Amino acid sequence: MNAWDVLLWVAVPYASIAVFIVGHVWRYRYDKFGWTTRSSQLYESRLLRLGSPLFHFGILLVALGHVGGLLVPKSWTEAVGVSDTAYHVVAVGLGALAGLCTLVGAAILVYRRRTVGPVFSATTRNDKVMYVLLLGTILLGLGTTVLGNLTDQPHDYRETVSPWFRSIFYFQPDPDLMAAAPLGFRLHALAAWALFAFWPFSRLVHVFSLPLGYLTRPYIVYRSRDQHLGNRAPRRGWERVR
Amino acid sequence: MRVMAQLAMVMNLDKCIGCHTCSVTCKQAWTNRAGVEYVWFNNVETRPGQGYPRDYEDQERWRGGWVLGRRGRLKLRGGGRLRKLLTIFANPKLPGIDEYYEPWTYDYDTLTNSPLQRHPPVARPRSLISGENTKITWSANWDDDLGGAPDHGHLDPVLKGIEDKVRFEFEQTFMFYLPRICEHCLNPSCAASCPSGAIYKRSEDGIVLVDQDRCRGWRMCVSGCPYKKVYFNHRTGKAEKCTFCFPRVEVGIPTVCAETCVGRLRYIGLVLYDADRVSAAASTPDEKDLYEAQRRVFLDPEDPVVVREAERAGIPHDWVDAARRSPVHALISKYRLALPLHPEYRTMPMVWYIPPLSPVVDVVRDTGHDAEDRDNLFAAIDALRIPVEYLAGLFTAGDVRPVDAVLRKLAAMRSYMRDINLGRAPREAIAASVGMTGDQVRDMFRLLALAKYEERYVIPPAHAELAHGLEELATECSLDYEGGPGMGGWGPFGENSGGAPPIAVENFRMLRNRQTADTVAGPVDKENRVNLLNWDGKGHPEGLFPPRPAERPGGGDPAGEVEPRP
Ligand code: HEM
Ligand code: SF4
Numbered sequence: 176m177n178a179w180d181v182l183l184w185v186a187v188p189y190a191s192i193a194v195f196i197v198g199h200v201w202r203y204r205y206d207k208f209g210w211t212t213r214s215s216q217l218y219e220s221r222l223l224r225l226g227s228p229l230f231h232f233g234i235l236l237v238a239l240g241h242v243g244g245l246l247v248p249k250s251w252t253e254a255v256g257v258s259d260t261a262y263h264v265v266a267v268g269l270g271a272l273a274g275l276c277t278l279v280g281a282a283i284l285v286y287r288r289r290t291v292g293p294v295f296s297a298t299t300r301n302d303k304v305m306y307v308l309l310l311g312t313i314l315l316g317l318g319t320t321v322l323g324n325l326t327d328q329p330h331d332y333r334e335t336v337s338p339w340f341r342s343i344f345y346f347q348p349d350p351d352l353m354a355a356a357p358l359g360f361r362l363h364a365l366a367a368w369a370l371f372a373f374w375p376f377s378r379l380v381h382v383f384s385l386p387l388g389y390l391t392r393p394y395i396v397y398r399s400r401d402q403h404l405g406n407r408a409p410r411r412g413w414e415r416v417r
Numbered sequence: 418m419r420v421m422a423q424l425a426m427v428m429n430l431d432k433c434i435g436c437h438t439c440s441v442t443c444k445q446a447w448t449n450r451a452g453v454e455y456v457w458f459n460n461v462e463t464r465p466g467q468g469y470p471r472d473y474e475d476q477e478r479w480r481g482g483w484v485l486g487r488r489g490r491l492k493l494r495g496g497g498r499l500r501k502l503l504t505i506f507a508n509p510k511l512p513g514i515d516e517y518y519e520p521w522t523y524d525y526d527t528l529t530n531s532p533l534q535r536h537p538p539v540a541r542p543r544s545l546i547s548g549e550n551t552k553i554t555w556s557a558n559w560d561d562d563l564g565g566a567p568d569h570g571h572l573d574p575v576l577k578g579i580e581d582k583v584r585f586e587f588e589q590t591f592m593f594y595l596p597r598i599c600e601h602c603l604n605p606s607c608a609a610s611c612p613s614g615a616i617y618k619r620s621e622d623g624i625v626l627v628d629q630d631r632c633r634g635w636r637m638c639v640s641g642c643p644y645k646k647v648y649f650n651h652r653t654g655k656a657e658k659c660t661f662c663f664p665r666v667e668v669g670i671p672t673v674c675a676e677t678c679v680g681r682l683r684y685i686g687l688v689l690y691d692a693d694r695v696s697a698a699a700s701t702p703d704e705k706d707l708y709e710a711q712r713r714v715f716l717d718p719e720d721p722v723v724v725r726e727a728e729r730a731g732i733p734h735d736w737v738d739a740a741r742r743s744p745v746h747a748l749i750s751k752y753r754l755a756l757p758l759h760p761e762y763r764t765m766p767m768v769w770y771i772p773p774l775s776p777v778v779d780v781v782r783d784t785g786h787d788a789e790d791r792d793n794l795f796a797a798i799d800a801l802r803i804p805v806e807y808l809a810g811l812f813t814a815g816d817v818r819p820v821d822a823v824l825r826k827l828a829a830m831r832s833y834m835r836d837i838n839l840g841r842a843p844r845e846a847i848a849a850s851v852g853m854t855g856d857q858v859r860d861m862f863r864l865l866a867l868a869k870y871e872e873r874y875v876i877p878p879a880h881a882e883l884a885h886g887l888e889e890l891a892t893e894c895s896l897d898y899e900g901g902p903g904m905g906g907w908g909p910f911g912e913n914s915g916g917a918p919p920i921a922v923e924n925f926r927m928l929r930n931r932q933t934a935d936t937v938a939g940p941v942d943k944e945n946r947v948n949l950l951n952w953d954g955k956g957h958p959e960g961l962f963p964p965r966p967a968e969r970p971g972g973g974d975p976a977g978e979v980e981p982r983p
């Protein structure tokens with residue numbers, strides 16, 4: 176274990192997680208008004224209706240796959256009788272499908288961002304950085320998986336990356352595990368930490384607004400004017416007398 | 418019974434001259450910012466016509482509002498909650514900017530900066546969306562005054578079924594104006610479509626608002642509203658809609674559109690309604706009964722039971738009193754002149770209209786008959802089916818009887834008052850023929866034709882003990898605010914991030930930015946765009962005016978002026 180390993184596989188993850196959490200809390204408190212998908216559908220619909228669902232369903236599946244692959248220890252799946260090969264086939268099959276959807280969707284979205292005039296001019300520098308980090312992470316991840324499976328002996332990330340990832344969360348980080356993983360995985364992980372650190376400051380915050388409450392709330396929302404007069408909170412001493 | 422109060426509006430269409438003053442003053446007040454260039458909280462449409470956005474009334478296409486499900490229960494026409502969430506990544510029914518129009522400005526800069534040349538330079542239109550040169554092909558009022566009607570007049574969705582009978586040749590057509598704002602519906606489908614629950618109905622006065630801090634830009638409300646009165650701000654990524662000028666009505670003054678209306682045709686007042694009956698009324702099986710059903714939801718503020726229940730529901734006494742004097746209540750329930758716009762959308766709209774008699778009067782007069790004679794007018798109302806059917810398509814889901822009844826009352830009022838004006842004895846038979854007394858007709862005339870300011874607007878202020886916190890009546894300095902004068906710019910996450918500034922500050926900041934702008938259009942300086950509509954005559958956006966003589970090189974010597982060569 177050398178200093179680099181500690182820096183990359185202990186310090187970077189914790190820093191990224193800290194920025195991710197604190198950043199979201201801070202942004203939510205400071206910038207509720209900027210917390211939006213900033214939809215560009217008003218400008219262009221045809222490409223978006225192709226690319227956006229493809230990308231989103233793809234990436235949500237990918238996210239689910241990561242939860243399964245990283246958080247569920249190998250011993251658990253073995254305990255319920257899933258063999259290594261069965262797991263591998265399902266993971267690679269579903270993963271490739273989801274990854275492909277994500278990539279094609281993202282390609283359409285980026286093509287749209289670049290070629291449709293109004294969408295391009297509504298693209299901020301922030302969006303560009305976000306897309307570089309997001310696409311970088313996706314490409315590195317997909318590339319590693321595909322290249323790994325083209326060789327005879329795909330690396331079993333459930334022996335290295337996954338335990339390392341879990342070790343971060345129970346505060347006994349084990350950088351040696353990750354140092355042993357192939358380069359592709361290491362780069363993918365680093366790109367992901369960078370993405371997570373940037374996340375709270377980008378439009379990606381919209382992910383945390385997934386409006387599941389819609390399924391259960393009454394259709395029409397009533398609110399009293401009393402709670403909030405004008406559009407700022409009353410000063411101390413000026414609150415409404417009940 | 419659960420009594421609630423609603424601020425509502427009635428517009429008397431006979432008096433609308435289509436001047437668009439209301440639209441322009443509304444735009445100045447609310448949507449003169451970048452990102453909402455195409456947004457008209459108030460717009461005035463020529464009917465027959467396609468409206469704004471184009472074709473918005475075709476709910477087969479846009480799927481706004483409510484429909485009755487199989488078991489007679491209301492459901493959103495655009496699909497239920499799960500369907501909304503599954504299509505959230507790309508809304509299948511969102512009108513694109515083409516359905517509105519691509520807003521533009523002119524490149525005035527070239528007028529003053531171009532070099533001496535053979536032909537005078539022209540200011541070319543520049544898109545405010547992409548910043549590129551553009552061709553103007555459509556706008557909010559492209560078909561104003563039936564312009565282009567022979568080509569696309571038949572595209573009006575309300576003409577469905579009678580399109581072959583309507584002629585768009587100049588002599589044979591009819592025409593009137595329909596000013597529209599958000600309906601502040603009792604059963605708003607915009608709010609029901611919003612996944613984040615950011616659109617709410619104020620329980621005190623029924624005004625429907627978008628909480629800018631909770632809107633997440635899912636843009637489902639735009640599709641959900643059948644009147645297309647929620648707009649998407651393409652710069653901030655948030656939905657915006659007509660606010661019923663809540664900062665004004667809270668202090669008891671009318672909305673900007675009403676205050677500035679040249680025809681003085683808008684009425685604002687309270688109605689009391691029974692919230693428990695709203696959903697039953699909105700689910701009335703037969704569309705043609707919806708007008709009646711909606712009217713029956715309103716409560717009579719003279720009824721002591723209603724007054725007692727209103728007090729129990731916490732409605733202040735002066736509000737109940739205002740409901741009693743409300744011109745809206747009189748026009749809807751007492752005289753039964755006002756009709757709702759498209760009740761078949763089942764949102765229970767709260768901006769009602771007195772249908773115009775003018776298409777009928779015009780025909781009678783043009784054919785050389787006495788257009789103030791009751792019998793001529795009654796006969797014409799019976800004979801002229803097209804305008805009447807068209808009006809029924811707008812206001813009563815196609816049922817011509819209520820429209821007939823309103824037009825007859827208006828016709829009767831015309832001839833009854835003519836006798837009085839000419840110094841003849843009024844004929845009570847005229848009033849009786851529409852089931853009214855002469856006194857009632859005179860009262861109705863007073864409200865409709867004299868339309869005194871204090872009778873048109875009966876708006877009880879929000880309570881005085883609250884007033885210091887209200888937006889525009891701040892006892893605190895309304896400009897002392899983060900990002901207010903002296904503070905500058907947007908937050909770090911792109912345009913318009915940071916908290917939503919109070920409206921006064923936002924306008925101030927925008928004005929200042931605009932006045933110090935040095936480009937006319939173009940994405941480099943999006944905050945600073947200038948166009949004539951939002952230029953207020955103050956300040957000198959660079960390039961809009963030629964420099965003054967003293968500032969010119971050569972120091973104002975008239976002999977030094979260069980004549981354009983032939
Ligand atoms: C949790 C569920 C999610 C929902 C409901 C959601 C919803 C949306 C919506 C409505 C848009 C705006 C599309 C438009 O009209 O222009 C959008 C854009 C976008 N979302 Fe999501 N999203 C979700 C998750 C994610 C995730 C997990 C990611 C990636 C990590 C992501 C990345 C993006 C990107 C990059 C865009 C911009 C697309 C473009 O216009 O170029 N979203 N999302
Ligand atoms: S008219 Fe206004 S209140 Fe009614 S659904 Fe549309 S936006 Fe909502």
Ligand code: SF4
Pocket residue numbers: 432433434435436437438439440461594596677678679680681682
């Ligand atoms: S200001 Fe009045 S008269 Fe003029 S268009 Fe608007 S509603 Fe009609």
